[in-house]
Amino acid sequence: MSKKENIIPESEDTIEKEYSILNLGPTHPATHGIFQNILKMDGEIIHEAEPTVGYIHRAFEKLAERRPYNQITPITDRLNYCSSPINNIGWHMTVEKLIKCQVPKRVDYMRVIIMELARIADHLICNSVIGVDTGAMTGFLYIFQWREKIYDIYESICGARLTTNIGRIGGFEREWSKSTWDQIHNFVKEYPKALKEFANLLERNKIFMDRTVNCGPISAKMALDYSFTGPNLRAAGVDYDVRVATPYSSYQDFEFIIPVGTAGDTYDRFMVRQEEMWQSLKIIEQAIKNMPKDEPFHADIPEFYLPPKEEVYNNMEALIYHFKIVMGETEVPKGEVYHSVEGGNGELGFYLVSDGGRTPYRLHFRRPCFIYYQAYPEMVKGIMLSDAIITMSSMNVIAGELDA
Amino acid sequence: MNEELFKKLTEKISAKFPDAIEASDIAYDFPAFTIKKEIIHDVLSFLKEDEEMNFHFLTDLTGFQTEDEKQLGVIYHLHNMIKNYRVRVRVFFDINKPEIPTATDIWPGANWMERETFDFYGVRFKGHPKLKRILNVDEMDIFPMRKEYPLEDQTRDDKSDKMFGR
Numbered sequence: 001m002s003k004k005e006n007i008i009p010e011s012e013d014t015i016e017k018e019y020s021i022l023n024l025g026p027t028h029p030a031t032h033g034i035f036q037n038i039l040k041m042d043g044e045i046i047h048e049a050e051p052t053v054g055y056i057h058r059a060f061e062k063l064a065e066r067r068p069y070n071q072i073t074p075i076t077d078r079l080n081y082c083s084s085p086i087n088n089i090g091w092h093m094t095v096e097k098l099i100k101c102q103v104p105k106r107v108d109y110m111r112v113i114i115m116e117l118a119r120i121a122d123h124l125i126c127n128s129v130i131g132v133d134t135g136a137m138t139g140f141l142y143i144f145q146w147r148e149k150i151y152d153i154y155e156s157i158c159g160a161r162l163t164t165n166i167g168r169i170g171g172f173e174r175e176w177s178k179s180t181w182d183q184i185h186n187f188v189k190e191y192p193k194a195l196k197e198f199a200n201l202l203e204r205n206k207i208f209m210d211r212t213v214n215c216g217p218i219s220a221k222m223a224l225d226y227s228f229t230g231p232n233l234r235a236a237g238v239d240y241d242v243r244v245a246t247p248y249s250s251y252q253d254f255e256f257i258i259p260v261g262t263a264g265d266t267y268d269r270f271m272v273r274q275e276e277m278w279q280s281l282k283i284i285e286q287a288i289k290n291m292p293k294d295e296p297f298h299a300d301i302p303e304f305y306l307p308p309k310e311e312v313y314n315n316m317e318a319l320i321y322h323f324k325i326v327m328g329e330t331e332v333p334k335g336e337v338y339h340s341v342e343g344g345n346g347e348l349g350f351y352l353v354s355d356g357g358r359t360p361y362r363l364h365f366r367r368p369c370f371i372y373y374q375a376y377p378e379m380v381k382g383i384m385l386s387d388a389i390i391t392m393s394s395m396n397v398i399a400g401e402l403d404a
Numbered sequence: 405m406n407e408e409l410f411k412k413l414t415e416k417i418s419a420k421f422p423d424a425i426e427a428s429d430i431a432y433d434f435p436a437f438t439i440k441k442e443i444i445h446d447v448l449s450f451l452k453e454d455e456e457m458n459f460h461f462l463t464d465l466t467g468f469q470t471e472d473e474k475q476l477g478v479i480y481h482l483h484n485m486i487k488n489y490r491v492r493v494r495v496f497f498d499i500n501k502p503e504i505p506t507a508t509d510i511w512p513g514a515n516w517m518e519r520e521t522f523d524f525y526g527v528r529f530k531g532h533p534k535l536k537r538i539l540n541v542d543e544m545d546i547f548p549m550r551k552e553y554p555l556e557d558q559t560r561d562d563k564s565d566k567m568f569g570r
Contacts, residue, residue, distance in 0.1 A: 053538060053539065054539035054540065057540065061524070065555065066554075066555045097432065097433070098432070224460060225512045226513040227462050227511065238485070245488050335432055336432065336492075337433055338433060338434075338464070338481060339433070349464055349481070351466060351479065351481070355471065361471070362468055362469075364464070364466040366463065366464040371513060374513065374516040375513075403539060404539075
């Protein structure tokens, strides 16, 4: 390096500037997923970035065109796998909208509990990983046992941990057991302490703030232009939240606030997610407190909801429905619906067109990650490489959702 | 609220662009309009620029193929966050000449969504800054979401509709 400096002529305008090309990814420990960025570097400063996506593209939209409605749920798991219950339930609600099914209030509230737990798990990973990328491993290791506890709750409800396939069209697969409720109560009681400690580690930490304040900012105007949603849009100062704008699953019954940032930088994104976890806890508490009793845990839609095994063996109709549902032969009306839920990363939309056949005619997932990641080159232009890494982790780009 | 919005939008669009609307409905959730291909760009920018409607947010953009497999379509989902208006705009065109103007100059966020639509359906967006494949490999020479490429082996007939009385 020093040798090269010596031969550089003194007058500035005769120098022909050359950029170096750096391949960040496709498999790089700092990008937390399989995506490549071809960076044009001017020393440590990024001059231009060219993202390449699609490394784990699995053609979900094509797959969905050959699958009965019940069998699409496992596909949605694999979109944003940090909060798969939200995807599952979003899909169930889309189908319920198409078949015009009214679910009991109790199901709504149970769904709210699960979705908010999933949101906590999602934000918790994102926030602790921002810590790791800025060099603070402690928070990550410490807080991760609480994600484990959330996964235990999923496990006791549906038997799976990461790709949950939770719930059914119309409600839940079974009543929650006493131990599930105990775990939820326990989580709501114990988690605030852990979150408080995690907040103490990072929120006002001088080193952390120096690294994240003013790092990768985005203005509200640009965020809207690039169709940002979720915490990333709210960090830029726009108070748009699907749960409030178009309430689904009885979200209108709950009291909570939408935290917003001002600068839209990494620190704001971190703080918005942090506050959203507190709000999620508040929502869960309300849902537990106001949970309707003596209501079933699923809607009365025998064409879609699998009957209990006992009835299948003893009841002719139940046997027929069981066969039809398992073979995926249920009648679905013609129609075109768009339903969106507030996923971990923003507005997760399902655009479903049915032609009355056994499978969707067209199913499109509006994946928030895919849409806001296109602003990444613009956000990292002119900043340091190490800042680009934490900008990416604070945007919470999940490869599964990006590539579908 | 949706019926009101539907009425207002129909009036506004047909006042500005007579016979632009080929079809319209409000079946499930929000108003949907099928707009003539020739003026789709004008209608979209009108929907954004109009002070009352102001659909400043592009929620979604995706491709579509009609059942007769002769036409392709593009579906736009627009949103006005302040008044919480949503609208679906569809446009259909011949599959052999899949060309419509880009929406990237109206909403920059349409960039990757249009690339995705091009990737899967082969819709050419005129004026797009960089129209190339995004999720599939560059060497791919088909548009995989088109119905002419069925997913499963077509020799398999145990799942055909006629087995179930349809």
